[in-house]
Amino acid sequence: MQNLIIRGGRRLGGDVSIHGAKNSVLPLICSTVLLNGKSILHNCPALTDVYAALDILESLGIEWSMSGSDIEIISKHPENFEISEELMLKMRSSVMFLGAILSRTGRAVISAPGGCRLGPRPIDIHISALKKLGAVMRESGGRLIFEALNGLVGTEIVLDFPSVGATENIIMAGALASGVTVIYNAAREPEIKDLTDFLIKCGADISGGGTDTVVIRGVNRLDCAEHTVIPDRIEAATYMAAAAATGGNITLKSVIPNHFNAVSEVLRESGCEINCSDNEAIISAPSRLDAVKAVKTRVYPGFPTDAGPMILSALSTARGTSVISESIFENRFGFTDELSRFGARVMVFGKVAVVDGVNSLSAAQCNCTDLRGGAALIIAALTANGESTVGNLCHIMRGYQDLSKNLRMLGADITEM
Numbered sequence: 165m166q167n168l169i170i171r172g173g174r175r176l177g178g179d180v181s182i183h184g185a186k187n188s189v190l191p192l193i194c195s196t197v198l199l200n201g202k203s204i205l206h207n208c209p210a211l212t213d214v215y216a217a218l219d220i221l222e223s224l225g226i227e228w229s230m231s232g233s234d235i236e237i238i239s240k241h242p243e244n245f246e247i248s249e250e251l252m253l254k255m256r257s258s259v260m261f262l263g264a265i266l267s268r269t270g271r272a273v274i275s276a277p278g279g280c281r282l283g284p285r286p287i288d289i290h291i292s293a294l295k296k297l298g299a300v301m302r303e304s305g306g307r308l309i310f311e312a313l314n315g316l317v318g319t320e321i322v323l324d325f326p327s328v329g330a331t332e333n334i335i336m337a338g339a340l341a342s343g344v345t346v347i348y349n350a351a352r353e354p355e356i357k358d359l360t361d362f363l364i365k366c367g368a369d370i371s372g373g374g375t376d377t378v379v380i381r382g383v384n385r386l387d388c389a390e391h392t393v394i395p396d397r398i399e400a401a402t403y404m405a406a407a408a409a410t411g412g413n414i415t416l417k418s419v420i421p422n423h424f425n426a427v428s429e430v431l432r433e434s435g436c437e438i439n440c441s442d443n444e445a446i447i448s449a450p451s452r453l454d455a456v457k458a459v460k461t462r463v464y465p466g467f468p469t470d471a472g473p474m475i476l477s478a479l480s481t482a483r484g485t486s487v488i489s490e491s492i493f494e495n496r497f498g499f500t501d502e503l504s505r506f507g508a509r510v511m512v513f514g515k516v517a518v519v520d521g522v523n524s525l526s527a528a529q530c531n532c533t534d535l536r537g538g539a540a541l542i543i544a545a546l547t548a549n550g551e552s553t554v555g556n557l558c559h560i561m562r563g564y565q566d567l568s569k570n571l572r573m574l575g576a577d578i579t580e581m
């Protein structure tokens with residue numbers, strides 16, 4: 165599938181079931197390097213980033229199989245401790261294998277990770293934390309070589325920034341370290357607690373997962389467990405933005421509404437009605453949204469950076485001018501040049517986007533530049549009058565399972581070429 169052909173201007177309606185969270189299943193897969201025996205992860209999404217993580221597991225000598233949304237992983241002591249440059253470049257999240265491999269084997273070799281073009285994606289916080297746990301790092305030929313031949317030793321770590329990946333890396337590194345590791349200013353995203361819940365089932369001694377202070381008491385051995393991946397709050401936000409943009413009315417099933425409260429609040433401010441139960445959210449949008457004067461992306465539980473592009477796209481036809489301030493990534497708005505092809509009026513000043521709502525968008529040909537920017541372009545095409553083409557779908561395949569199929573079931577006129 166290379167392109168989507170979308171004939172826009174149709175209201176979305178119906179039910180959509182949300183898949184397991186990409187940003188949870190990836191660290192969960194990394195963490196199985198620490199374990200022994202057969203784990204089963206349920207509710208896993210079929211995404212290219214997931215397959216990339218499983219390829220890395222395989223390169224470490226750890227066997228896996230996937231049936232439907234279940235992934236079975238047979239953990240044992242890894243046969244090696246190096247991740248090839250080719251596998252590292254497939255996705256940024258590969259850096260999250262670092263803590264688990266180092267903690268399990270005492271050595272790890274990686275290279276600079278790949279990932280979305282959201283701006284510089286350094287891993288200095290990861291490296292600094294692992295050094296505090298006793299790792300020694302040297303660079304050679306573009307590779308980062310870590311050693312902790314006497315094992316990692318727990319310590320207190322204060323994160324300069326509550327990095328999601330670094331928090332997850334430290335948790336995995338501390339799980340088999342000697343002594344106690346305490347992370348202050350830890351990331352609080354729900355995916356962190358999903359990881360600690362799984363590791364605790366496997367025998368880890370961890371408290372505070374999902375809060376800003378996580379305490380990991382190292383143990384000698386971790387076994388294995390069954391676990392169901394939490395729903396993807398960003399996939400949910402994507403369908404909500406699509407409904408908002410098209411004046412639609414959709415029900416999201418298999419969600420945890422509390423995980424996207426900040427997104428719901430912004431959509432309510434734009435004029436949408438959102439009603440939630442334990443595991444469902446119903447969004448009903450007006451024929452035209454009101455502008456939202458100030459959307460500010462923040463770390464969790466604030467408005468998530470990953471939902472910014474899709475909400476921006478929905479607000480491009482709102483009544484009035486909206487302002488979206490990004491606080492996490494340098495180039496979150498890199499997709500707006502492509503969005504302007506639809507007639508959207510967006511001015512970007514560094515990490516601030518000013519969106520002058522237009523009466524309607526017109527069909528265009530565009531190409532995805534990154535995962536969430538690509539989802540924003542698809543939402544613009546669903547809104548625009550006429551036939552649009554969206555290319556470079558490899559970005560979409562990284563983070564959305566069955567997006568075009570689900571949108572078709574919600575009434576969109578969308579075909580894959």
Ligand code: EPZ
Pocket residue numbers: 186187188190256257280284285286287288289290291325326327328329330398469470492493494535536563
């Ligand atoms: C995770 O990325 C998510 N990815 C991202 O989702 C998400 O946007 C991000 O968290 C923020 O919520 C996964 O969970 C797989 P960070 P991560 O470390 O861990 C800077 C998506 O679309 N930083 O919290 O890489 C970094 O440059 C993806 O699903 C350092 O400076 O995010 C960025 O500006 C995109 N040094 C900020 O922190 C470091 O060592 C956030 O990074 C690490 C990060």
